[in-house]
Amino acid sequence: MSADVPSSLNELSAQELSAAYRDRRLSPVEVTQAVIAQIERWEPKLQATWLFRPEAALEQARASEARWQRGDALGPLDGVPATIKENIATRGDPMPAGTAAVDLKPAAADAPPAARLKEAGAVIVSKTTMPDYGMLSSGLSSFHTLARNPWDLSKTPGGSSAGAGAAAAAGYGPLHIGTDIGGSLRLPASWCGIFTLKPSLGRIPIDPPYMGRAAGPMTRSVGDAALMMQVLAKPDARDSMSLPAQDIDWESFDVSPDHLRGLRIGLLLDAGCGLAVEPEIQAAVEHAARLFEKAGAIVEPMQPFMSQAMLDGMDHLWRMRSLVDMKALRPDQRAKVLPYIREWAESAAEFSGEHVFRGFSQFHATRVATVQACARFDYVISPVSPNMPAAAEAPSPTNDPLRPLEHIGFTVPFNMSEQPASSVNCGYSASGLPIGLQIAGQRFDDLGVLRVSRAFEQIREPQRPWPAAH
Template sequence: MHELSATELVAAYGQRRLSPVEVTQAVLDHIEQWEPQLQATWLLRPEQALAQARDAEARWQRGEPLGPLDGVPLSIKENIATRGDPLPAGTAAVDLQPAAADAPPAARVKESGAVVLCKTTMPDYGMLSSGLSSFHKLARNPWDLTRTPGGSSAGAGAATAAGYGPLHLGTDIGGSLRLPASWCGVFTLKPSLGRIPIDPPYMGRAAGPMTRTVADSALAMQVLSRPDARDSMSLPAQDIDWASVASVGPEHLRGVRFGLLLDAGCGLAVEPVVRAAVERAARQLEEAGAIVEPMLPFMSQAMLDGMDHFWRMRSLIDMRALRPEQRAKVLPYIRQWAESAAEFSGEHVFRGFSQFHATRVAAVSACARFDYVLSPVSPNMPAPADWPSPTNDPLRPLEHIGFTVPFNMSEQPAASINCGYDKGGLPIGLQIAGKRFDDLGVLKVSRAYEQVRGEQAPWPQPPRG
């Protein structure tokens, strides 16, 4: 039962073929097999989850489900507040205080009756594309336990691929949903800024679902996209037919115009196996009737470095607010990265900050000719599990986000969907980005591609013995 999608579970509950209690227990049993190796969860509370499942079962028996996710097991990334639980933000440096209220994504899924299994792990301050943390155990990639699941939604990506239930909530400010989705072979939507309200809001920061199927992410969007006044950047309430995604077929691709971006213009060079997988996906879309045209890079190293340097200064200010004994607990990689900003001048930081807007303008302009843009999610395959970043260099920390970060700053929706594997069986993600506010369109194109991409490898199973 842990393999069933959210859409399948909801249908089975409605027909009384399955109970939320037996499904939750099956998922918990599966997590128990995987978790000693994967280490993707925090605050895993089986009895609390089963109590929620019993409440959901009673509602389904009365024919009164609370919402589209009633009884569906899910996880929530550790930095999305859940009432009564602390927010360590992946680091041992912070004082643990219980959150006073559920953040908007957590509130919405709870209001819909979802069964919250656990929180999922993340690296220090969410500033690494790995599962390395000074607070949590090291999260690993279920396809290859020696490799990183990506980050910062590290535990969420690993949990999705490993079958810890069908739905997991993560966040993304530069690729933190899409990178683990790519390296773990799952689907995610980084929505338009404000489509899913979040608290606290921040420039480029978005929450989103991580699922094995596009339809499950569309189902989650029915709930997550509801407005919340706490997010000052949230979009106005809009009647979006998220359910229509489930009925999309390959014919939806006919005449759709895609740009194909194979060079980010900055950072790491695209590995040949990644390029080949994305080019193959583009050919499959063309065979289905789409129009695919090459794109020139629009990012620059100056843009990437400017954003990096601004974030270094932001993190340095945060760390200077810590007591010395707290600061000493932060991962050395993060400390070295942040402390490198100590000699930056005010002008340098201002010029770095200006690159956020320069990136936004460049991305919007480059995408204007196309309905959607195709690219790799990441230029590289996943690094060793204990590396904080693909370069393992705190002074070159963001060389792998050249394809993802521009769509945070331009506020455009962008998805990651699996498009192939390397010789060792590790998955490779295709990024599909759309125009601002066209979240539904990105989901529909992703659903159509899901049907033409060919057979997928079986999901990884827990190690035996």
């Protein structure tokens, strides 16, 4: 091994690995072996993986090594270790969606994000865990073992992309992919100190598509997320909500802090609903805003545009959707659903048709209010979450199924408005836990959000070392 390559190969970025493969300084096999060893060190405590298959990963790595040696690598992700969230179908594998209530059947085909990673030659090391039906911001599941946060094992990694967030922070290779319908990429990214991009709706094709649902990269750096976007944003006809194919120069994400000069940035410190922002989080986001100003951006405070009625309306529609799903289950299946989820869904049983319609109407009201509030800004910065991560065993920060979404007031509006939004670490609590800054852009400006996130990476304070397995 070359002297300029660190011994902890699992810590290298996808950008570094691609360059090292090209120059024959590293092999995908030795890198995959390092990632497998790191997973085996962490997993007894972290429980971030499902279908962890070391031998299958090494077989993929050997095929990649042969391609690099022949000079016909499939692209920059060839041989780079990756994980895929459990609810993104991979051919031949069952998809429990985090719940013990589902009959396990092999998926007939790879969902679009999985297909794109495989076509690019990425080494799929494992799938990652999630809570029941993806409806919790935690790693609590009736099917998977409880996932934990590598920064503090007593805390949740967030959710629903729980295992993916934990895996990225713990060094299970550089590339991870999750999904987000109200904050499920950004919340674990914030609480695990990593980077993510929830793209514009339809930028990354998914199957099945759904209102507000997006897949996105979860990485330690903006650069690796941009590298993933080159692959994940390719078209796929199975997504009826996908955007038209567009030739976006994702490689041009790497701007200097001068890029921020003159940008109009909205600073949102009050979501207008849900939990109050904890003082440590507010201080970290205000500090980030001052860094933007020092770099030449024009930062203006924003008034809240969400309301509790909007948040509650979305919650009530989702309760009814879940109740309908649960009614389709056999009684023995229904009994296996996490009690918190069951209580949440069953609370919709007495909702009238008018009540559900009014709840559904709040999705559009949220969209209109979000677009209008953001219209006069190039980008909007805010906390990702108003609270630090809850206990690992808690299904939600309130631990109350009748107040389940009080922590998504900053994230969910951008799902409904279809705007891109990232989470990038902007500081640490007194106890050493990471704090995420959300950067949202105008609809379709995914590359712009990556560029602003990259500029912020360069102006923030040096980051603390990633947590180590003990």
